[in-house]
Amino acid sequence: MFIDTHAHLFFENYKDDLDDVINRAKNKGVDYIIVPATDIKTAKEAIALAEKYEQIYATVGIHPHDTKEWNENLIAEIEALAKHPKVVGIGEIGLDYYYDFSPKEQQIKAFKSQLDLAVKLGLPAVIHNRDSDKDMLEIIQSYCGTGLKAQFHCYNGSLDDALEYMKMNHFISFTGNITFKKSDSLRSILKGIDLNNLMLETDSPFLTPVPFRGKRNEPAYVTYVAQQVADVHEISIEDVGRITSLNVFRFFGIGTPPKTSHTYLMGKSLYVNVTNRCNADCTFCRRKDDPYLRGYNLGMKKSDEPPAQVYINEIGDPKKYDEIVFCGYGEPTIRWDVVKQVAKYVKVNGGKTRINTNGHGNIINKRDITPEMKDLIDVVSISLNTYDPKHYAELMRVTEDHFDEMKLFAIKAKSFVKKVVMTVVSLDEVEIEKSRKVVEDEIGVEFRVREYF
Numbered sequence: 121m122f123i124d125t126h127a128h129l130f131f132e133n134y135k136d137d138l139d140d141v142i143n144r145a146k147n148k149g150v151d152y153i154i155v156p157a158t159d160i161k162t163a164k165e166a167i168a169l170a171e172k173y174e175q176i177y178a179t180v181g182i183h184p185h186d187t188k189e190w191n192e193n194l195i196a197e198i199e200a201l202a203k204h205p206k207v208v209g210i211g212e213i214g215l216d217y218y219y220d221f222s223p224k225e226q227q228i229k230a231f232k233s234q235l236d237l238a239v240k241l242g243l244p245a246v247i248h249n250r251d252s253d254k255d256m257l258e259i260i261q262s263y264c265g266t267g268l269k270a271q272f273h274c275y276n277g278s279l280d281d282a283l284e285y286m287k288m289n290h291f292i293s294f295t296g297n298i299t300f301k302k303s304d305s306l307r308s309i310l311k312g313i314d315l316n317n318l319m320l321e322t323d324s325p326f327l328t329p330v331p332f333r334g335k336r337n338e339p340a341y342v343t344y345v346a347q348q349v350a351d352v353h354e355i356s357i358e359d360v361g362r363i364t365s366l367n368v369f370r371f372f373g374i375g376t377p378p379k380t381s382h383t384y385l386m387g388k389s390l391y392v393n394v395t396n397r398c399n400a401d402c403t404f405c406r407r408k409d410d411p412y413l414r415g416y417n418l419g420m421k422k423s424d425e426p427p428a429q430v431y432i433n434e435i436g437d438p439k440k441y442d443e444i445v446f447c448g449y450g451e452p453t454i455r456w457d458v459v460k461q462v463a464k465y466v467k468v469n470g471g472k473t474r475i476n477t478n479g480h481g482n483i484i485n486k487r488d489i490t491p492e493m494k495d496l497i498d499v500v501s502i503s504l505n506t507y508d509p510k511h512y513a514e515l516m517r518v519t520e521d522h523f524d525e526m527k528l529f530a531i532k533a534k535s536f537v538k539k540v541v542m543t544v545v546s547l548d549e550v551e552i553e554k555s556r557k558v559v560e561d562e563i564g565v566e567f568r569v570r571e572y573f
């Protein structure tokens with residue numbers, strides 16, 4: 121259920137009881153442990169541990185502290201070690217201007233060479249950063265578009281930097297220090313981290329969480345880190361385990377992806393994963409390459425799309441939920457008959473319904489479906505994406521007339537449902553205002569800005 125992505129189990133202080141440490145982790149639901157190296161010697165030790173213990177994986181690389189003697193010949197050595205089947209990343213590598221054990225120039229050189237190696241091998245990079253935020257951000261930004269995937273371990277930078285990293289699809293992880301009494305600012309940064317970009321770690325043997333602070337850290341304590349994440353994000357620890365384990369699968373390729381969810385819980389609403397198909401092909405859509413959300417797998421082949429009864433059985437009593445939302449990574453009106461059958465069940469049994477759509481339902485079904493929403497759908501939420509028809513067509517890779525059809529869909533739907541909402545993802549202020557004008561003045565429905573997450 122949990123994965124400790126950063127534990128230096130080759131340290132001397134595990135020498136006498138490593139079997140116990142591993143067993144305790146297992147008993148606490150820690151499925152996998154990643155042991156990051158700090159130099160060539162510990163890389164070999166990490167690999168030896170990965171060979172001995174099934175649940176251990178390793179990363180190989182030279183820590184900034186150890187780059188004093190850096191020379192480019194080391195790259196070949198790291199590359200050879202990285203070929204081991206249980207090596208899942210290059211790390212830990214990075215910059216540390218706090219301790220400054222190695223000259224800055226040397227640290228930067230070693231860091232960039234190892235990032236190049238990570239890109240070349242298609243392996244993720246495990247990054248250590250302390251008091252070097254400006255250089256770090258600049259370097260990582262210079263790798264934009266190279267395919268670099270990075271984990272910022274033991275994150276201690278600003279929320280702004282974290283948002284930049286997440287925009288580039290990198291990952292952030294926190295250690296036991298988020299449980300410390302004085303870590304309010306760190307917890308507020310954690311609150312701003314998208315759960316889709318979050319992983320857990322202990323950084324054992326350091327940074328032991330409360331209530332064991334002061335003692336040696338170990339992977340079993342990653343559950344305290346998970347609990348803190350759950351408290352800050354106001355979700356269950358099971359949610360944290362499921363979400364972060366899937367993130368580790370996506371990032372490091374460890375573990376197995378979860379089976380497709382036909383329905384999934386988000387807050388107090390139950391979402392119905394209607395289809396993975398769509399008439400559009402938005403440039404920003406993740407449905408084909410990365411159909412995961414909050415630890416759920418929403419990927420589904422057409423042949424695996426379930427009949428209405430499967431959804432109905434999973435819903436049970438719809439009054440248990442705030443809303444039943446027809447959504448998923450796909451366009452639900454593609455299976456309009458199924459949506460109607462399930463919506464009918466929900467309404468007959470006293471529940472509330474919402475459909476999240478791109479507003480192309482009439483084009484897809486080749487007829488006006490809005491009258492059929494009467495008494496079945498309470499709220500229609502339509503993604504406007506942009507106020508500009510040309511941009512709309514480019515973004516969604518559809519013809520320009522889809523923009524007008526979508527607006528017409530919203531206008532027509534108003535007569536048959538309780539509420540129509542049109543949304544845009546938070547763009548800049550000017551775009552938001554222009555979109556608001558189109559939605560409120562031209563179409564006459566509610567306008568909402570969705571967060572990027």
Ligand code: SF4
Pocket residue numbers: 398399400401402404405406407449450451478516
């Ligand atoms: S409309 Fe939605 S599901 Fe379809 S491609 Fe665009 S973002 Fe993806």
Ligand SMILES: [Zn+2]
Pocket residue numbers: 212247248249273274
């Ligand atoms: Zn570190």
Ligand SMILES: [Zn+2]
Pocket residue numbers: 126128156212323
């Ligand atoms: Zn470390």
